[in-house]
Amino acid sequence: MTTLATRPTGGAFDRRLLHRARGAAPYIGVCAALGLAQAACVIAGAWLIAGLIAGAFAGGEDLAALTPRLVALAAVLGARALLASVQEAAAHRAAAGIKAGLRRQALEHLMRTPSDGRSSGATAALLVRGLDALDDYFARYLPQLVLAALVPVAVVAVMLAAYPPAALIVLVTLPLIPLFGVLIGLYTRARAERQWDATAHLAHHFADLVAGLPTLKAFGRAAKQSGAIGATTGDYRRRSMSLLRVAFCSALVLELAASLSVAVVAVTVGVQLVDGGLAGAAGLQTALLVLILAPEAYLPLRNVGAHYHASAEGLAAAERVFAILAEPAERRGEPEPEPVATGAPAQQGSAATALTSVPAMRTTLDRAPTIMFRRTVFAYPGRGPLPERSLTIPAGRTTVLTAPSGAGKSTLMAALVGFRTPASGSIAFDDTDLSDLDLATVRRSIAWLPQRPVLVDGTVAENVSLAVPGPASDPAVARAIAAAHAPAANRRVAANGAGLSAGEAARVGLARLLLRADLLDPPVLLLDEPTAHLDTDTERAVLDALAPYRDGRTVLIASHRPAVRAIADREVDC
Numbered sequence: 001m002t003t004l005a006t007r008p009t010g011g012a013f014d015r016r017l018l019h020r021a022r023g024a025a026p027y028i029g030v031c032a033a034l035g036l037a038q039a040a041c042v043i044a045g046a047w048l049i050a051g052l053i054a055g056a057f058a059g060g061e062d063l064a065a066l067t068p069r070l071v072a073l074a075a076v077l078g079a080r081a082l083l084a085s086v087q088e089a090a091a092h093r094a095a096a097g098i099k100a101g102l103r104r105q106a107l108e109h110l111m112r113t114p115s116d117g118r119s120s121g122a123t124a125a126l127l128v129r130g131l132d133a134l135d136d137y138f139a140r141y142l143p144q145l146v147l148a149a150l151v152p153v154a155v156v157a158v159m160l161a162a163y164p165p166a167a168l169i170v171l172v173t174l175p176l177i178p179l180f181g182v183l184i185g186l187y188t189r190a191r192a193e194r195q196w197d198a199t200a201h202l203a204h205h206f207a208d209l210v211a212g213l214p215t216l217k218a219f220g221r222a223a224k225q226s227g228a229i230g231a232t233t234g235d236y237r238r239r240s241m242s243l244l245r246v247a248f249c250s251a252l253v254l255e256l257a258a259s260l261s262v263a264v265v266a267v268t269v270g271v272q273l274v275d276g277g278l279a280g281a282a283g284l285q286t287a288l289l290v291l292i293l294a295p296e297a298y299l300p301l302r303n304v305g306a307h308y309h310a311s312a313e314g315l316a317a318a319e320r321v322f323a324i325l326a327e328p329a330e331r332r333g334e335p336e337p338e339p340v341a342t343g344a345p346a347q348q349g350s351a352a353t354a355l356t357s358v359p360a361m362r363t364t365l366d367r368a369p370t371i372m373f374r375r376t377v378f379a380y381p382g383r384g385p386l387p388e389r390s391l392t393i394p395a396g397r398t399t400v401l402t403a404p405s406g407a408g409k410s411t412l413m414a415a416l417v418g419f420r421t422p423a424s425g426s427i428a429f430d431d432t433d434l435s436d437l438d439l440a441t442v443r444r445s446i447a448w449l450p451q452r453p454v455l456v457d458g459t460v461a462e463n464v465s466l467a468v469p470g471p472a473s474d475p476a477v478a479r480a481i482a483a484a485h486a487p488a489a490n491r492r493v494a495a496n497g498a499g500l501s502a503g504e505a506a507r508v509g510l511a512r513l514l515l516r517a518d519l520l521d522p523p524v525l526l527l528d529e530p531t532a533h534l535d536t537d538t539e540r541a542v543l544d545a546l547a548p549y550r551d552g553r554t555v556l557i558a559s560h561r562p563a564v565r566a567i568a569d570r571e572v573d574c
């Protein structure tokens, strides 16, 4: 068992779960109904046990007289066990549905949120392991919370009717349990927050380490990193053990408070029995009823305290998911239309030949736009803003950005597809501000080759097909691959492009751009260092393949290569 965090700032029950997680509200209803039935079983069971003992020992009743009550007691105990298992089943069912719902909402939201600064390792840990902790919350904590609200009230009411002094003692001592619980909770909160941070740090660190292992090995730093991971996990273990110690101590304190309170009730009732205040079979039955019921009044409250630590991890994770859901999403637009793969044969000839001259689908911008950056400034966290830029990318022409490394060329391109937002200034397509345009429409109108194309596990053909939202025909993919001089369609690619050279990966990226241009006919092409890793002959061939696609489109290329600069209609040293 690990305890990650106890930071349920939403209190014992986070109302956002009701709104965000379908299934939470009905489950609470089920919990309340089962809790009422369980409270009734507790009281009926205590009444029957007290009656049986008093009848057998003080009333002198024989087995025949006691049998109906014995059967009733068995039925009550059976009903209590059945209610507990129904509760367990309902809890797991509800938790599974609620976790799935929260994961789906979070993933959908993440897809529409700029990813700046988010650690993929920590996000994965949150959505998988973090949300799994909600099991304890729904299966253990919440049912006890409902019982804690119902059972003590019912028990005190029955005790009040049976023997008011005992009810008074319970009433006075009962608040001690939540009071101690709150004090312990306050004490552990800061520790628990640090614990979650340690978990997130560990997940982040580990993901980074795995990604960078080859480089670390090359620099002889792998062993040192194992030491760093050892130190982080050691720190995590120490924090976990310290939190567990607090959890065990808190259980002990709550147990002690409850036991002392029950002892006071027992002594009071015992004195009355000896003094004759509770005389005869009826007196013994009342005394036993009070003695059996008294611990039941404290039990749910103690259980709430005991399950608080385990369940708080789930609540803290849910809270972080709510924080993700509260982040402003990108402007929503229509989903990309699926391309209709033409399968039209490529015009034969050189690699410079167009894949197909007939676009299968029109995009929303019918003509190539003029793109303007007007006094645009970009800022990244932790560093000063990039210099202000004002530049115009003329419509239907090829512009090459030749600014020095680090000047912000990739940033400008990422901004055109909505992955970066200027801190000040504006971007316009023709005369319309980008912020007034539907982002999905803008993205549909652009084919973008990023500096480091993301490649996924699969074949080259599967990677190229990712360029369009729907299925692309095999001939169209094959033509794009051939024109870009990318590796064979059936060549395997591992995650992150492992198995391909940097130049081959760049050409798979270019094949994507050509496929998209072929099938979606976007009026804007953005290419970030398209030939950075290529030899001069391959570079020449790739630029020739691109030539037919530049015609009539607004093309922006970031590059310092002379061959690329040679094809430019305009060069900008922004």
Ligand SMILES: Nc1ncnc2c1ncn2[C@@H]1O[C@H](COP(=O)(O)OP(=O)(O)OP(=O)(O)O)[C@@H](O)[C@H]1O
Pocket: 380, 381, 383, 386, 403, 404, 405, 406, 407, 408, 409, 410, 411, 412, 451
């Ligand atoms: N995610 C980021 N967080 C912080 N700083 C960043 C981030 N991305 C880019 N930068 C910084 O912004 C500046 C511009 O980066 P950008 O990649 O746009 O430059 P570039 O002109 O494309 O460089 P290059 O020619 O080397 O590819 C750089 O100084 C870079 O360090």
